[in-house]
Amino acid sequence: MPATFTRSVVDSDRKRKDPGFGGRPPLDRRPTGGGGGDENWENHSRGRGPRALLIRYRLGVFSALAGDLMFFMALVTAFFFRQSSGHFDPHGAYQLDWRALAMPPILYINTAILLLSSLTMEIARRQLFREVDVMEEWLGLGRPVARRVTPWLMATAILGVAFLIGQWMAWSDLAQQGLFFASNPSSHFFYLITGAHGAHLVLGVLGIFAALASLTLLRRLELRQIFVDCMAWYWHSMGLFWIFLFGMLVFCQ
Amino acid sequence: MLYAPWWMPPNAAAHGYAVDTLMRWDVGAMVGCFVLAHGLLIWLLLRPRRSSTAPLTRSVELLPLLLLTALYIAMAISAERVWAHERFEGAAPAALRVEVVGQQFQWYFHYPGADATYGTSQPQLVNAALGNPLGLDPEDSHGADDIVASELVLPIGREVDLQLRSLDVIHGFFLPDMRLKQNAVPGQSLHVHFTPVHEGVYPVLCSQLCGLGHARMQARLRVVSASAYQGWLASRAPHHAEVAAQ
Amino acid sequence: MSEAHTVPGSSRSRVARIFASLFTTDHRTLGIRYLLLSLIAVAAGTLLSLAMRIQLAWPGIPFPRHGPMLPEEYLSLVTMHGTLMVFFVLTTAPQSGFASLVLPAQIGARRMALPWLNAAGFWIVALALVVLLSAFLLPAGGPISGWTSYPPLSAVPAAGPGQGAGMDVWLVSIGLFCIGSWLSAVNMLATIVGERVRGMTLGRMPLTVWSWMVSSLLILLAFTVLFAALVLLLCDRHIGTAFFIPRGDLVSGQIVGHGDGSPLLWLHLFWFFGHPEVYIAILPAMGLVSGLVANFSRRTIVGYPLMAATTVLIGLLGFLVWGHHMFVSGMNPYAGNAFALTTMAIAVPSTAKVFSWLGTLWGGGLHRTTPMLFALGFISFFIAGGVTGPILALPALDAYLHNTFFVVGHFHLIMAMAGGFAIFAGVYYWFPLMTGRLMNERLGRWHFWLSLVAAYGTFLPMHLEGLAGRPRHYYQLTGSTSSLASLMPMERGVTWAAFVLGTAQLIFLANLCWSSRHGRPAGENPWQATTLEWAAATPSEIFRGPYEYGAAAHDQAQNGAHKQDFTSQWESLREQE
Ligand code: HEA
Ligand code: HEA
Ligand code: CUA
């Protein structure tokens, strides 16, 4: 076997033996330091230590979300492009086929719910890094972190489900008025945007349940923290996206 | 008409001369760059190897870049002129008006007739079998004297204002000899104008993939003398009248 | 390759081991798999292109056990050829393939940041390829609307054979590809930003790493837009929305347009993706070639900061030029002028890169190894295909050249051949990292010279055909006019050249098979390179820039008695011991 492969073997079983943390307790000295880890642009030490691992995953989440944002931006562009496109009727007058769509009132309640869920999520996230608990849990003297985080995650998940149900009710509300996906450009976009965002939230809720499970299943504390932390950032972004999209749907009809 | 296939066919439109000059200059310049660069490459490849020398001075590296940037700017400015002249403002009011309609897979040319106004047309009425390929509305009196032809006949030396439509998918209206290309987009009607300056028969091609008949979607452009054009109109007019009648 | 991953003497059961090696997250293994995947894709794409060439040179010639080629069959060949080559070859091999192979090593990381994303990306892309190829099995045949899939042709199943199931398959496949490349781009970015070894500052990253970083960003921002466009198109096809289909649109006797959709919306969305896409295809190639040029002329890159800057600049400007594909599409002519300017602007950094390569060659002594030959081939093709760019960028001229073979010539030289030669260069260069052996030099030279000559023979005449007004997507050159029929001799010439070109690739395949077993063992750092992928073991810190060869290396080396003419990044300076 060629020389290079012996190297890859070494790599892979080092991967198994040494998890790649310097055996330091997983404390996040900047509780809210989320900004995609710009701080370690210039020569930081190689990806070791729980902090670096956290940064690594946050980086992933944030760059993924950047792409996701472009997806919604494309829909938004299409929204405005489509809004302004019409046709000439036989008399040569320019007709727009866009019929302004009145938002089902329940959406405002849903929005409030989503904001609230973001709040609970943030509280859950903060619990992850309370130094006393982390040390205690890291030393194996019980699971204060998990204990503190679980209820808030629960709350977030429940609120998330509530939001989704609310969205569903909004849809059936429109359906009652005879406004379906294909009815009018405005309804195309309403269903498309709420649908795409809803799909993201379904993933989010599943993710939260997975995170809850991880709190008991994952063996390493830092991994538990990472899971919850990344879910939190994802959840916040979905909240932001919704505010933006909903604002557009309301004010740009 | 056969020509050596290493350049554009002879130009036959008033605006084409500017295009050809531009093409000659720019292709010349870029071929020059290509030859220069490759002369250099080949020399570098063939020259005896020597150990690397001290880096060139910055100016020696930046000078050619500045030169080429200047070249690009010159190309851009000179070309913007031609483009602006071709497309920015529409045809003169006196221009002859013809509607070009693309459909899988042929071109129709719709002349407004004596009253100089197109009859309105609706997709529901399209029926090539009944001789109404564009769906002209029989109710509309303007349509009565309209002419729908499968070849484009134009009088020499008169500006023509083409109005492009498509019934189904995007087609590309391409007159190589007139240095003219514009897509015909369904749901839009786009105007292009030009002045043929040489009599002759020229190809009308479809330049936008529109389905399995794309390659077959060709028509003819006949540029004829003014009198011959009037004759042609006369020969076509009555025939169409009774089509519109039924 | 994958069994290399499993640890000898581990107590796991055989099944578990096979499973583990199948779904391994080892980046080197994944890199090789990515390359094999695009090798399959390029083989298929090449066969399709040769079938196309036969039909074009001898229209209506019967194919064995099939008969004459129908127009729709020709068009689905073009579509599949373009899709395979652009997505599954030129986006996959240089980006995911080579990056998985050497990126971690080059920045001194032991593993990718999120290896499982990389693996997931691979399997999704592989699935996408299978889905795409399955279009050939459909009764109605594959899609016929080209790799750009303009609606309404692509939005209305009735618009042509293959536009029903075939088009859906195409859309699903490309959708999967978007997701797959999106995942692996996330991993790349996180790796490059977060995993660099101590001392690997931005200013010390090899140019390949710069390119992979920018390309990953482009993938994140461009492919998601394409994905949105695909979703909209699928809605138009199946849910009865009207995003792209205009009112009263009449396809084969049926009125299918019920809202004021606009085909131009698709063009804008597609080309907003499409242009960055072509730079995603070429940026890694540029980075790779820069490294090779420095390595084999034993000299530092001329203007490394400039090269890094132009890479970023090309990436950014790439988002501002999409309109140059739409000059005559019905877009506002004023916009045409604006896009002409941005396009001219993007030509400048590309030209700067060319001069940096030429300058480096000038200053250095050139070693004619096979990888270097292919790197030179890349430069030659990039110039040859590039110089036609600024011509196409001018609306006044593009209004004649658009959708003619002039364009086909342009992008085959600069994308197909330049990109292809860069991939070849990379394979010849990094082969030791895959197999520990070197590829055969003599076969390599034959492969190079034959391909070079044949490629020019194939794609230069296309420019002349384009100037003569020969449009794209024509399955034969007959019609109501004789103007195109007069091109037939040239068509035949192109086809013969294409055959030589295709055959020359067999030499490469033979070399690949032979060398992987019997090639000369490479040993440590066979090319006397300075970048980290050639280091014996992953260093814990690096001390210098990536390309310290020749004179520069002597200056850097603190001790006068420095025998080798290069200083590797992992070599420490004297004072530091
Ligand atoms: C990477 C892109 C790529 C490549 C390599 C090729 C290769 C070839 N192409 Fe392709 N072609 C396209 C991209 C490409 N093409 C696209 C995008 C279109 C437009 C489709 C559309 O309009 O929808 C097109 C269309 C197109 C047409 C126009 C059809 C028409 O409009 O009527 C023709 C006609 O001759 C043609 C011919 C060929 C030929 C003879 C080759 C030969 O050169 C093939 C020889 C093969 C090689 C020299 C191998 C190159 C090696 C690699 C790429 C890397 C190898 C990979 C590994 C080692 C891992 N192509
Ligand atoms: C890797 C892919 C790639 C790359 C890098 C490029 C690079 C460029 N492309 Fe290309 N292009 C494509 C792939 C690519 N293109 C494809 C696939 C299509 C067709 C899509 C389709 O319709 O199917 C296309 C089509 C296309 C069009 C649309 C044509 C049409 O459909 O009508 C235009 C128009 O502006 C264009 C412009 C340019 C320009 C200005 C560059 C510039 O970046 C080029 C910059 C390079 C140079 C300018 C060369 C510099 C060197 C010199 C000048 C030598 C000087 C040296 C000395 C003198 C010593 N391209
Ligand atoms: Cu009509 Cu192509």
Ligand SMILES: [Cu+2]
């Ligand atoms: Cu482009």
